[in-house]
Every structure is written in structure tokens, then in C-alpha cells.
Amino acid sequence: MLVPTVAVDTHPVVLAYNAFQVVGIAGSYFSESKNPMPYSKFAVSSKKNDDGTSTTKKMVPSRMGMLIIYVPATIVALAVQWFLLPLIKDSTPTVAGWLVFAHFVKRDLEVLCLHKYSGSTELDAARMIAFVYALTALMICFVSTPTTELASREVYSGVSLFVVGSLGNLYHHYLLAKLRSDSVRKYVAPKGGLFQFVAAPHYLFELIAWLGIAVASHQLTGYLNLLSMTMYLSARSQNQNNWNKNKFSEKEWPASRKNMVPFVY
Numbered sequence: 001m002l003v004p005t006v007a008v009d010t011h012p013v014v015l016a017y018n019a020f021q022v023v024g025i026a027g028s029y030f031s032e033s034k035n036p037m038p039y040s041k042f043a044v045s046s047k048k049n050d051d052g053t054s055t056t057k058k059m060v061p062s063r064m065g066m067l068i069i070y071v072p073a074t075i076v077a078l079a080v081q082w083f084l085l086p087l088i089k090d091s092t093p094t095v096a097g098w099l100v101f102a103h104f105v106k107r108d109l110e111v112l113c114l115h116k117y118s119g120s121t122e123l124d125a126a127r128m129i130a131f132v133y134a135l136t137a138l139m140i141c142f143v144s145t146p147t148t149e150l151a152s153r154e155v156y157s158g159v160s161l162f163v164v165g166s167l168g169n170l171y172h173h174y175l176l177a178k179l180r181s182d183s184v185r186k187y188v189a190p191k192g193g194l195f196q197f198v199a200a201p202h203y204l205f206e207l208i209a210w211l212g213i214a215v216a217s218h219q220l221t222g223y224l225n226l227l228s229m230t231m232y233l234s235a236r237s238q239n240q241n242n243w244n245k246n247k248f249s250e251k252e253w254p255a256s257r258k259n260m261v262p263f264v265y
């Protein structure tokens with residue numbers, strides 16, 4: 001059985017980043033529950049202020065918003081793996097770093113070739129998420145334990161979890177894309193795969209992939225990242241489920257359907 005072990009990098013920059021992650025863990029669930037991140041079906045182009053006036057937000061089409069979100073992290077992961085690790089730390093690229101790079105390449109390709117977007121993304125939100133992802137990629141690539149120092153079961157279980165999570169995530173993205181034709185971009189009750197049980201199976205599989213990265217990283221930073229994403233995606237999956245319940249009939253989307261984990265949550 002896999003019993004993950006965790007190392008703690010005590011460099012002050014890493015410890016400061018870990019503190020930032022802990023704040024993210026505490027805040028992300030409540031912040032997403034209260035104010036859903038403004039992209040796709042939750043995008044809002046204008047916000048009401050306390051004094052009754054409203055602020056118009058700069059929006060970009062979803063495909064562009066998603067590229068703004070994912071491309072910087074892809075470049076950062078590649079740069080750290082290829083140039084910076086040998087240059088600054090005199091160490092070789094890590095398996096966790098390559099998994100992070102693969103994750104963001106997959107995202108970029110899905111944005112370009114698979115998803116059929118209908119909406120828009122708030123530009124400021126896209127920039128903020130891009131910064132957080134780029135920082136995540138930077139830190140995980142930098143702190144991950146060198147592959148040669150890992151037990152082989154950690155490498156194999158990390159990579160296996162990543163592959164299962166990524167394929168499950170990709171499959172459910174494919175099911176979502178199949179709901180729409182190229183010309184008609186309306187919302188339809190998701191079906192097939194684990195959509196029979198939960199509103200956001202793609203989130204569940206994404207978390208399995210990040211668990212794989214955490215195992216392969218062997219570092220506290222990887223596990224704190226997993227926790228923070230779990231909190232955020234738990235709240236987002238609840239928003240997705242509530243949105244579906246409001247949008248679709250009881251027959252199309254039963255009220256008993258869970259958010260993210262079949263039969264549990």
C-alpha cells in the first residue's frame with residue numbers, strides 16, 4: 001500500500017510560500033462559495049457597488065482567457081526544468097516537474113482543440129489565476145525531491161495517479177464538448193461517465209492528477225497545493241451543481257446528485 005512520505009524544505013522562501021498556501025487553503029473554499037470565480041457560466045461583466053453604482057469589468061472570450069491562465073505556467077514549468085534547475089540549483093529535472101509541465105500542456109491543447117466555449121472571462125481574474133498557476137509551477141518544479149532520491153514506488157504511484165487522473169479528466173472534458181455542436185453553444189444537462197452521479201467528475205479526476213504530482217514531489221509544498229485545490233474545487237463543484245439544479249428539470253438533473261465525489265459529496 002502507498003504510504004506517502006513528505007519532506008519539508010526549510011528555505012525561508014519556501015516556508016513563506018507554504019504559509020501563503022495555508023492562507024489559500026483556508027480562504028479558497030469560502031471565497032469561491034461566496035463569489036464564484038468570474039469565468040465561463042459564472043462570468044459577470046458588471047458588479048454592483050455598495051453605493052448603488054456599478055463597475056464594468058473588462059472581459060475577454062473564454063478561449064483567450066484560458067490561454068492567459070495556462071500558458072505562463074507551461075512556460076515557467078519548462079524553463080525551470082530545462083534551464084533553471086541545472087543553472088541555479090545544479091540539479092537535474094524532476095519527475096514531478098515534468099508532470100506539472102505535462103498538466104499545463106494538456107490544458108493548453110484542450111483549450112485550443114477540445115473545449116467548445118460559449119462565454120467570457122474577466123480579464124483581471126484571468127491574470128490573477130495565471131499568476132497563481134505560474135507560481136505553483138515554479139515552486140513545485142523547484143522544490144520537488146530529485147527523482148534519484150525517491151523510492152521507486154513513489155515514482156510509479158505518482159506517475160500512475162497522474163495518468164489516471166489526467167485521462168479521467170480528459171474523458172469528462174470530451175463528454176462536455178460532445179454536448180454542443182460547433183455552431184450552437186447552449187448549456188445542456190451533462191451526461192455519461194460519472195456525470196450520472198456528480199456535477200463535476202472532471203474536478204475529481206483533476207485532483208487525482210495533482211495527488212500524483214504531490215506523491216512524486218515528495219514535498220509538503222505539493223500536498224499543500226493539493227489541499228488548496230481540493231478546497232477550491234469542492235466549492236466550485238457545489239456552485240456547478242446548484243447551477244445545474246436551477247437550470248435543468250428534476251428529470252434532467254435530479255436534486256439528489258452529488259457535487260464531486262459519487263455517493264459522498
Ligand SMILES: NC(=O)c1ccc[n+]([C@@H]2O[C@H](COP(=O)([O-])OP(=O)(O)OC[C@H]3O[C@@H](n4cnc5c(N)ncnc54)[C@H](OP(=O)(O)O)[C@@H]3O)[C@@H](O)[C@H]2O)c1
Pocket residue numbers: 040041062115116117118119169176177179180186187188189190202203204206229232233
Ligand atoms: N486546479 C484548480 O484549482 C482548478 C480550478 C478551476 C478549474 N480547473 C480545471 O479546469 C478544467 C475546466 O474547469 P471549468 O471550471 O472551466 O469547467 P466547466 O465549467 O465544466 O467548463 C468546461 C467546458 O465545458 C463547457 N460546459 C460546462 N458545462 C456545460 C454544459 N452544461 N453544457 C455544455 N457545455 C458545458 C464549458 O463551456 P462554457 O465556457 O461556455 O461554460 C467549457 O467549455 C477542469 O478540469 C478543472 O478541474 C482546475
